[in-house]
Amino acid sequence: MPTLYHSPNSRSTSILLLIEEMGVSDRIDVIDVSIARQDGSGGPDADNPHPEKKVPFLTDGDDHVRERGAIIAYLTDMFPDAGLGRPVGHPQRGKFLSWLFYYQGVMEPVLVLDWAGIEHPALQATFRDRNALVARLAEALKDQPYLLGQEYSAVDLLLSSPFQWLPDAAPEQPSIQAWIKRCTARPAFAAAMARENAAAPA
Structure with missing residues (x-):
């Protein structure tokens, strides 16, 4: 197992x-x-x-x-x-993997650097900046509720996760705000949070 x-x-x-x-x-x-x-x-x-x-x-x-x-x-x-x-052979397999790697290779570094107040042209050239990150998410969510289209997927789960922990850091764009709310309104989210709260030390 x-x-x-x-x-x-x-x-x-x-x-x-x-x-x-x-x-x-x-x-x-x-x-x-x-x-x-x-x-x-x-x-x-x-x-x-x-x-x-x-x-x-x-x-x-x-x-x-x-x-x-x-x-x-x-x-x-x-x-x-x-x-x-999106399994091998699925028409969205590439998009699925791209968003997963985007999170690990771009989104999380950009958010951590922004939170730490660290700026340098080399960092922005490599990872982009927060404005570019927000624009990328807003463009993807402009005409659809989730990053891959009409259905929630694991990329929504991963890419919305930092804004669930730090809601004050969430972009103000309405499409992104609505997406975050859709991701946190799912029954599995409530079940997972209940387990976390029960397991956390007092």
Whole structure:
């Protein structure tokens, strides 16, 4: 059985949400581990097999997967009937993978740099900036409710995730705001948050 190493209210929460959305919580073991937090709490957990003691980390027999985009691609390929991925041969396979890699390679770095107040022409030339990121999302959502069209997918789950944690950082464009609300209004989101709140230390 695949095993997800997870820490409540962290980046791995999006993978927990994916498991809820796919309806496969009985087919994936979830093990909570501690991690070092930005506020100085927590710390490395000896039970976490991630080489850097981070989360999420997925093991599947002798294989393993790290980084959220890779884990999402792996799990949606493993459970194609859930409909949240785009399997090999699907006409949107390329778009699906492109958004996953865009998040990991562009969106998260841009948001972290913006939050930290770090600017440099080399960074903007490599990753673009927040304005370019917002324009990219707004263009994709201009005439459709979700990034791949009319149906919610795992790319919506991943790319909306930072704005669920930091709503004040969400772009003010109406199309993006409406998209975030659609993503957080799903029953699986409420179920995943209930699990996180129950597991979080008092």
